[in-house]
Amino acid sequence: MTLDSIGDWVRTHYSGNVTPELDGVEITLFGWVQEVRDLGGIRFIIMQDREGTLQVTIPKKRVAPEVLSKSDTLQKRFSIGVKGTVKKTNMTSRGIEVIPKEIRVFNVAAEQLPIDITGKTPANIETRLDARALDLSLEQNAAAFKIQHTALSAIRDFLFEKGYLEVHTPRIIASATEGGAELFPVDYFGQKAFLAQSPQLYKEQLTMSLEKVFEVGPFFRAELSHTRRHLSEFVSVDVEQAFASAEDVMKLLEQVIQFTCKAIAEKCAKELAALKYRATIPEIPFKRFTYDEVLADLAKEGVTIPWGEDITTEAFRVLGKNRGYYYFITDWPTKSKAFYIKPKDGNPELCEGFDLMWRWIELVSGGTRIADKNLLMERMKEKGLNPDSFKYHLQAFDYGMPPHAGWAIGLERLTMVLTGKKNIREVALYPRDRSRLTP
RNA sequence: GCCCAGGUAGUAUAGUUCGGUCCAGUAUAUGCGGCUGUCGCCCGCAGGACCCGGGUCCGAAUCCCGGCCUGGGCGCCA
Numbered sequence: 001m002t003l004d005s006i007g008d009w010v011r012t013h014y015s016g017n018v019t020p021e022l023d024g025v026e027i028t029l030f031g032w033v034q035e036v037r038d039l040g041g042i043r044f045i046i047m048q049d050r051e052g053t054l055q056v057t058i059p060k061k062r063v064a065p066e067v068l069s070k071s072d073t074l075q076k077r078f079s080i081g082v083k084g085t086v087k088k089t090n091m092t093s094r095g096i097e098v099i100p101k102e103i104r105v106f107n108v109a110a111e112q113l114p115i116d117i118t119g120k121t122p123a124n125i126e127t128r129l130d131a132r133a134l135d136l137s138l139e140q141n142a143a144a145f146k147i148q149h150t151a152l153s154a155i156r157d158f159l160f161e162k163g164y165l166e167v168h169t170p171r172i173i174a175s176a177t178e179g180g181a182e183l184f185p186v187d188y189f190g191q192k193a194f195l196a197q198s199p200q201l202y203k204e205q206l207t208m209s210l211e212k213v214f215e216v217g218p219f220f221r222a223e224l225s226h227t228r229r230h231l232s233e234f235v236s237v238d239v240e241q242a243f244a245s246a247e248d249v250m251k252l253l254e255q256v257i258q259f260t261c262k263a264i265a266e267k268c269a270k271e272l273a274a275l276k277y278r279a280t281i282p283e284i285p286f287k288r289f290t291y292d293e294v295l296a297d298l299a300k301e302g303v304t305i306p307w308g309e310d311i312t313t314e315a316f317r318v319l320g321k322n323r324g325y326y327y328f329i330t331d332w333p334t335k336s337k338a339f340y341i342k343p344k345d346g347n348p349e350l351c352e353g354f355d356l357m358w359r360w361i362e363l364v365s366g367g368t369r370i371a372d373k374n375l376l377m378e379r380m381k382e383k384g385l386n387p388d389s390f391k392y393h394l395q396a397f398d399y400g401m402p403p404h405a406g407w408a409i410g411l412e413r414l415t416m417v418l419t420g421k422k423n424i425r426e427v428a429l430y431p432r433d434r435s436r437l438t439p
Numbered sequence: 440g441c442c443c444a445g446g447u448a449g450u451a452u453a454g455u456u457c458g459g460u461c462c463a464g465u466a467u468a469u470g471c472g473g474c475u476g477u478c479g480c481c482c483g484c485a486g487g488a489c490c491c492g493g494g495u496c497c498g499a500a501u502c503c504c505g506g507c508c509u510g511g512g513c514g515c516c517a
Contacts, residue, residue: 055477059476122451219517225516
């Protein structure tokens, strides 16, 4: 069929801002055909754009012949423009419909779509991700990303307001940040390099100059994880601050989380409705439990963790049931945390690292960092790392490294919490995991 | 890396226990026809599938072996 050019048409409204008050007004809409319902003498075109849907009504005997013939050709997902008149009516749930004066078809679509875009026969996540571009045309699937956008916007607003500078550290690095095994190797002009798993060392160095920084960006973990909460490529929201302790950045974190939840509650009613999920605004301060307290409570529940060991997923699930929503776990054994986490003064078996949990999921981890070069090198060795491969990082500690602390939020995990999604792949546009590299 | 489960039309599923009643049922989608107020429109008709390879058997969607792919759990972590 012959396609139309957009010509001089300019969108006047999104579907979402057409209201009964516009009765009689001529408008121009752009979007896609979501559904055609033809009753014989009258035809309904459900047109969709980013903001929602709108009914275009074609009473066959009362529209121009060229409008009727053009509407004959329409199929699901055709990209179209409609110029028409808003009509107030009590026959649609929105209270409005549009009677077209001209329809333009910009592009066609396959007759048989790989997923059902009306949502009557929901597809599996695997099928949906294979057709992700189309999958995101479903309101409930796009909703999570609108919420993610709002969350990130709130986080940025909050941190800007508090004087944090947004920075960008390298994604291509020469050596491991925290260990060796979980990095993706890349060939860098013949040199061996890796994709960054975290901005940790760079953001610490930046506290020497910019003092309060944050970074939002993707990081890469070559772990063979196979769960609903892991990705090979994920977005981290990292904060690092000079002259601060774990407690200082925990206070910052709980404010960031609360502010973000408020923003979602205020701005995302439509998206939450599409997801059939309710926003909750947590009270602060969040509860704080020490590692020892958690172990003691777990023991009462019949789950024994030897002191010094990491808390297992099974144990976290038990914890999640009776701890409620957001809670901190503090005072971890030093040996269970990364080498750069500061041991407690006077009790080096414990450290100033913390995790922020949401039920059983680790949302954020952070802590006070080691600012002393010798101690840091000692901790590297204890972790089996070679200080020589951290030469440039360690050098920074010769020039006045301040006491500092920070944390990192897993953006997709936060989005899971905010949207109620149970699989992290739902909240990553094009997820990368152990077995998925496309699309 | 270890463990478990599963691959049936475009999509989602029934059937697999205990091989034959299944040249595979249903819904939705698609195509064609009909219908002037639908909004999961409705009605009729049509086409469309047993992951791949091997084996057992008179007979395999069903049982066995191998492969490929997927989902989930553990560990690791955001």
